[in-house]
Amino acid sequence: GQNIDQPTEMTATEGAIVQINCTYQTSGFNGLFWYQQHAGEAPTFLSYNVLDGLEEKGRFSSFLSRSKGYSYLLLKELQMKDSASYLCADMDSNYQLIWGAGTKLIIKP
Amino acid sequence: ETGVTQTPRHLVMGMTNKKSLKCEQHLGHNAMYWYKQSAKKPLELMFVYNFKEQTENNSVPSRFSPECPNSSHLFLHLHTLQPEDSALYLCASSQDGEASPLHFGNGTRLTVT
Numbered sequence: 001g002q003n004i005d006q007p008t009e010m011t012a013t014e015g016a017i018v019q020i021n022c023t024y025q026t027s028g029f030n031g032l033f034w035y036q037q038h039a040g041e042a043p044t045f046l047s048y049n050v051l052d053g054l055e056e057k058g059r060f061s062s063f064l065s066r067s068k069g070y071s072y073l074l075l076k077e078l079q080m081k082d083s084a085s086y087l088c089a090d091m092d093s094n095y096q097l098i099w100g101a102g103t104k105l106i107i108k109p
Numbered sequence: 110e111t112g113v114t115q116t117p118r119h120l121v122m123g124m125t126n127k128k129s130l131k132c133e134q135h136l137g138h139n140a141m142y143w144y145k146q147s148a149k150k151p152l153e154l155m156f157v158y159n160f161k162e163q164t165e166n167n168s169v170p171s172r173f174s175p176e177c178p179n180s181s182h183l184f185l186h187l188h189t190l191q192p193e194d195s196a197l198y199l200c201a202s203s204q205d206g207e208a209s210p211l212h213f214g215n216g217t218r219l220t221v222t
Contacts, residue, residue: 004151031208042113042199042213043152050208087152095207096165099151 004100006088011106012078020073020086020103028093032064032071035087037102043087046073075105083107112136115200115214122190123222130185130217132200140206141183143175146197146216158183159206190221 005023012018024032031050035043049055049064049071061074073086085102092098113134122128134141143155157165158177172194174186183200197218201211 008149033210035211040215042215043211044213045210048208048210089152091208096154097152097211101149101151 004088004090004098006086006100006103008101009104009106011108012075014078014080014107014109016078017074017076018078018105020075020088020105022071022073022088022100024069024071024088024090024098026069026090026092026098029066030091030093030095032062033089033091033097034062034071034073035089036084037087038084046086078107080107080109113200113202113212113214115198115217117217118215119218119220121220121222122187124190124192126190127186127188129187130198130200130219132183132185132214134181134183134200134202134212134214136202136212138202138204138212139180140203141177141180142201142203142211143183143185144199144201144213146199152199155185157206164206187219190219192221195219195221 003025034046037043047062054063059076064071085104087102088100089097116131140159142157145153154167155169156175161177172189176184197216199216200214203209203211
C-alpha cells in the first residue's frame with residue numbers, strides 16, 4: 001500500500017528547534033521530499049533524501065531511515081516566517097510522488 | 110516569482126460554465142503537472158505531461174480536460190463541474206518526469222457554485 005503519515009499541526013516558539021516527523025509505506029522507493037507552503041502561496045522545495053542519514057541546509061536539516069520508513073525535518077533557530085505547512089512526499093518506483101496531508105507549523109513569539 | 114505562472118488566481122464558476130486554467134513555465138523544464146489541493150488533504154495528482162506527451166491520468170473525471178500545446182504551456186479545461194470540485198488547482202513543472210524537484214505555481218482558487 002501507499003501511505004504517508006505526518007502530524008496535522010505543531011506549535012513551537014521563536015528561536016527554538018522543532019522536528020516534524022513523517023512515516024511512509026510505499027511500494028518501491030525513489031527518495032523522500034520536503035516542501036514548505038505558506039498560506040495562499042505555492043509549495044517550495046526544501047530537501048530531497050534518497051540515502052540514509054542527515055542532510056543539512058542552513059537552519060533546515062532532513063533525515064532519512066529507509067529501513068524504518070521514516071524521515072524528519074528539523075528546523076533550528078525558528079523565525080516567525082517559518083510559520084507554514086510542511087509537506088512530506090515520497091517517490092515510488094514509478095517516480096510518482098505520494099504526498100502527506102501536511103503539517104501546519106505555528107510559531108509563537 | 111516562482112518561474113511557474115498560473116492564471117487566473119481566483120475563479121468562480123457555475124456548474125454549467127466552461128472555463129480554462131492556464132499555466133506557463135519559464136524554467137526550460139520538460140515535465141508539467143496538474144494537482145488538486147483540498148483543505149487538510151494530500152495533494153492529488155491529476156495529470157502529467159512529459160515532453161508534451163500525457164503520461165499520467167489518475168482516474169480524473171472527463172469534466173477536466175488537459176491540454177499541453179508545448180513544453181512551456183499547460184491548460185486545464187473545465188466544464189459542467191460539481192461543487193465538490195472547488196479546490197486549489199496547482200500547476201508544477203520539473204526538469205524531467207523522474208526524481209527532480211517540482212516547481213509549483215501559486216495556483217488557481219476555484220469555487221464552483
